[in-house]
Amino acid sequence: MTIIKRIDISNFGSYKNFKWKDTIKNDKNEVVDFKKLNILYGRNYSGKTTLSRIFRALETKNIPQDFSPCNFLLKTDSGDISHSNVVTNQLDIRVYNSDFTGQNLSFLSDNDGKINPFAILGEDNTEIERKVEEITSFLGDSEQKIGLFYQKSLKYVEYIKAKQVADNRQSELDQKLKNKANVPKIGIKYKYSLPTYNVNALAKDIKLVQNESYTELSGAEIIKLNALRQDKELDEVTKRVNLQSNFKSLYDSAKTLIESNIKPSKPIQDLLDNYLLNEWVKNGRKLHESVDTCSFCGNPLPADLWKKLDAHFDQESEDLEQKIIALTTKVNREMSLLSDDVDIEVSQLYSEYKDQFEQEKKNLKRAVKDYKINLVNINKCLQEKKEDIFSSKVIIPLVDVTENFTNIAQEINNIIDLSNQKTTSLNKEQEKAKKKLVWNEVSTFLQEIQYDDELKAIETLSEAVTVSYKKDQEIAEQIKAKEDERALLLTQLHDETKGADKVNQYLNNFFGHEGLKLEATEEAGGRAFKFEIKRGNQLAKNLSEGECSLVAFCYFMAKLEDSESQDKKLIIYIDDPISSLDSNHIFFIYSLIETLIAKPTGQNENGKNIFGYDQLFISTHNLDFLKYLKRMTKPSKAEGSEQFLISNKNTGSSIEIMPKYLRNYVTEFNYLFGEIYTCSDETNKVTHYNSFYNFGNNLRKFLEAFLFFKYPFSQDESKDHNLRVEKFFADDLGAEPLVQRIVNEFSHLSEQFDRSVEPIDHAEIARLAQFVLKKLKDNDEEQFDCLTESVNFN
Template sequence: MIKINKIKEIGNFSIFKDFYWHQSLELGNNKTYDFKDINIFYGRNYSGKTSLSKIIRSLQKQDTPPRYDNPSFKIELSDGSIISQNNLTAFTHPVHVYNSDFVKENLKFIHDENANIESFSVTLGGENQQILDRIQELKSELGSNEDNIKSGLYLNIHNKNNEIKNATENHSTKNRDLEKLLTDRATRNSDSIKNQHSLFGDINYNVTKLKNEITEVLSSSFQILTEEQISIKKTLISQNELPKPPELSTYTLNFSQLIEITNEILKTVVGGSNKIEELQNNPSLNSWVQTGHSLHKNRTHCAFCVNEISAIRHQELAQHFDHETQNLQSRISKGIGHLTSLLDGENFKINFDINQYYTQYHAELSQLKIDLQSTLDQQKKSVEEIIRILEQKNGKLFTELEATYPQDHSVEIKTILGKISKIRSECIQQNTQLATQQKEAKNALRLNHVYHFLQDINYAQLKIDLDLAFQEIDPLEQALGILNTRKTAIEGEIKSEEDKLKSEGEACTRINNILNHDFGHQALSLQAIENAHAQNIHFEIQRNGAKAHNLSEGEQSLISFCYFLAKIQDDLDQDKNPIIWIDDPICSLDSNHIFFIYSLINEKICLYGRFSQLFISTHNLDFLKYLKRLNKKVQRNEKNIDLQVAKYHISRSATNSQIKQMPKYLSEYATEFNYLFKQIHICASTDILSDENHTVFYNFSNNARKFIEIYSFFKFPNYFKYDDDRLKNFWNDEIYRLFIGRINNEYSHCAGVLERGMSLMDVPEMHRVAKAIILKVKEDTQQYDALLESIST
């Protein structure tokens, strides 16, 4: 059986603003004074009683009342769920609210005699047992919807809802776990992609971007990076912009020309008749003699053997070592000298510093540097080989020589230099593209990181599990839809069958039975009037058989409430256990009819206890006193139950209202005498005016006058012609009588003191008067103590 646990908060609703149940109705130990089976509210007019009823009527109408700016409230139900202005349609338990809106909506005639009273039908007894049997059959299939005793279709729906809930929670849990993994990797953990933005390049990285990149790395075209590629890209990211590398030395050695010149020398032969044959045939001897000849040009004797050198021998040697021979030797000598100088020249000193190039080229440049030096060394050896060939020719001047020339490495050298030059150009170009290349490198590293992250968490399997969990929900929801469709069909058929047993005339009979009670209003009645043209029925109020006009406020209240009781009777009789809220039903009724209204509530609603909860509000202390007598002993499910009662006091300040636990003097005694004493005691206890207590001071004069009149009458119940005579006996002090009488009369009536109504009240003066009254009452210690106890002070 669903119940309202509390009005958890009212953010904005008419006079209620920023009201919180746990603050106003706290009992301590984290407990609050919550609603019970029967709930009674007392509050003066305009304190907010009707506003509360309108909040509950929002549950009935499943919509907030019109012309309320941004209404805001939360109602906590017995199952812990919350109903607010945003989800009113979620509340389906029957609710009936009696308040001014109910009267305006259903009894328009009260405010406009040309309007109608809305008709309704009630269930008849009848003899159509077949219909009743069918209704019972349908209800049996529908089953019970009570907590802990659900059955039939309601139980199937309940179980299916639990299956959907479990499947949904399973899907939510898997989705939440996956989302946590993605969020941690994207932004949350210390090693997240966002926190490694210097490596992965996006300080604003988030889980949405990660999801987009997951799609990218899972495509068939995505290529993961090798360890070498990762290392190169990391190096590139850490690279700072470098100056332009210096230009390389140019390799200018024309090796083929050296071969050509050398070949000409080898083919040159010194010869003729004047040559000494022995020397021609012996190069070593020829070289030795040539050296000796140059040393003995001016000598007549050999320095070696001291023998005479004849003029003829000098002549023979001169002819043998003539100008042609010297010229060939000179060419050979110059050739060897040139080649030797080339070996120490710039062509073989080409070098570069790899640190002047970007790091990603270092490995390649290191190899090119080795290759270049190796090739230059080989080229050096080739040049040295040509030198050796020329040296051989120098010993064979008289013979044409053939030689096998060494390999020319010029092409290899220029190729290597070309590669180095290309890298240099790329480095120069990279100065303008470094930022772009680093960004691309970071993007590539990030995507590679995402790919490996997905492998680490087994993302593909997680997605499969998530999809399977989601796919489990739809069949369950479809099955629930079939059950709900059947439930709706059964409910529709039950209503259709019940409509066959209903009658508007019977509704009038019920209302008239109440009105025509001995303590009701026998002159008034309600009749069902059929409109043949409109093909509908409306109700008409009649007084002594004729249409009634000019209804008094008391008659309006009585008819309205009887109409309400008759309208809710079916839900009570059919054990639908509705929630009932009755807002101040005794407006303008005399004391007899006030008691009559109490009797109706007790008999028609409380006697059998077929309601979930009952709420009644009033401003009338007499009615409040009767409400304490409402029947609380009922029988439910063959068990005797004592219904629990909660009592509340609604108080209003200048701009706001609050719900409090009803004070003891109202809850237990409920007399105006106790209430008036409470107000005077408050004025006597404080002399500071505030928003919270200003109404107590404002009403002090009336409250004090009424209290003294009641108190003095009880003290002196004998007849006095004038009230002043009674007050003289009461005060036994002329100054007190005159002073307090002036306060009570001038502030109460302003009669003869018109200017009093144009000025603010004198709080200190009222405080002194209140203290004087309290001290006077205190003379009777026992009564004073009893009064204090009655107001819980």
């Protein structure tokens, strides 16, 4: 049980720098606290509803938007509550004010608004409660390690662990793929200068290389493609390889000469048998044509020597020898003209053709070498024939390699042509090479990380996740089914229709208002209700102010018995339940409060009353209602009750102990007399400036009541009051006009607008108040003394 004792309000609406201990004091100058029962009176706009909003902030745990920033402090017997920690307060408090009505019964002010439903605990719920308890027990508690909730927690942990393992495995693979695609320097993006390459591009390449039609590159192909990527645009090669061969002609001529068969006229046998001797003689013959002596031995040459030699070395052999010599010269010339050196550098060609070019150069050297060997063999055969010209010879058979090296030369020229042509398609070829290399690298990468095995492992882990998730969800569905079953049972415990019935009970039994009723109507789906106000069978609209207040207050009273308030002792704050426009229901509202809240609910073992509330606050602007509130059942003297006055002073709204005249008599007549008496002392203008501003109205209303009973005549309703004033102040010259002027000027501004912009003349008001009080005393001193006593000014 917590009791609110005091409140300090530094800033909240009309309250500024209000300190409880400086204001709320009794006649002994002792600070008075809130009690169990607290009645607050204040005129309209004095600050009653503003004060109630602080209490409602404790209920809603939220500061009203229009009052922020603010500053207040409530002192309770269990600690302080301020604007800064209102959200964490633990008070069970219910507040009835205009904000409560606006939040819960917006329909009263807006036909498109709504009335929030509430439920009241049903009756005969023993069996339902048993079933609810059975379901609750079956559901168990995860912390206590029992029931479905505990099983669910175990399955959920299994699911999370399985998911974490699968996620980690997938994350590891994803990271490998990401690194392969994007990691600086070695990633495909940087290695192959592909600025937009990413994991998505890698995924596409993976799909491509996993196709059955894809074939990996060989080492040689990789080298070749990498070389192509490094190629720069080259100048055109204009040189060509041009080799010509006379092999067939030379061979045929040699064959003819070598295989020709001639005989000398009279051969000298010794010469025929000895080639060297034959050559020695032949050369000597040429040297001795003009001499008679042998240059070798010095002897004279025989006379028939020349004839014998001419017969041996005849013209036919001479001609054949000359032909052999001439053909040998041609063969040697063929050999000298035939070069195996290609005057083209390999660097002039693109890398794609370099190897083939080098190979063909080697082939060409080999072919030229073979050709020269053939020529050497031809010369050898010719030389042999020349040395033994009269012998029959056969030329050795030789293979014609001319076609071979001619083809090789043509192949070299083709390579040059292809390299020249490549300049125009180099970029495209390099892009193709780059793609092939990327695909090959992707394929190699997949093998390195065992990609397929990794996918299978992840798939297995994912299947385990799915299984564990299904098990978790199976229990979750069981829990939901049980919770739905329990919720359905609880709706039978908490019946919204009984809430509406309770409101109608209060409307009918306490107010006899059978025209209006509240109905609980099921919304779509049948699992929720809405409240509607009906007049008869029709939706009630355009309710009067009094009807709105009536329905709203009955709703609040019924809501004190809703499922959220059941079995709780509440702090209850009721702000101004009587409408300013409809005071017909004062007694009925009082009866409702007295019967349902204020009366004791029983007695304890010591015979002391037990009340159903912890603390009760009721504020009003209506003096008639205040009069009834004074009759309300009071708590024990120990718990106490207190009455307070809320007024709007020059410094802002203020709370104080209720004056004695209001506390004891509670009639407007006493109250008005007290206000006039207050204004008779000009020094009260600081603490009771509101009384001075209302002086004109208060004096008019007091004189109307007082003079009507003194002079109860009626001649002309519009003039009766003025006549009574004239009659009462007739003995005092000039008094009646002064009273009429003050009453008119301070009660009405329509014809005295300039009064609204001028300050109050406190001294003039004080003098008039003193004059009226003196006149009352002179007229009936005994009555005056009683009135003075009633307002505690004797």
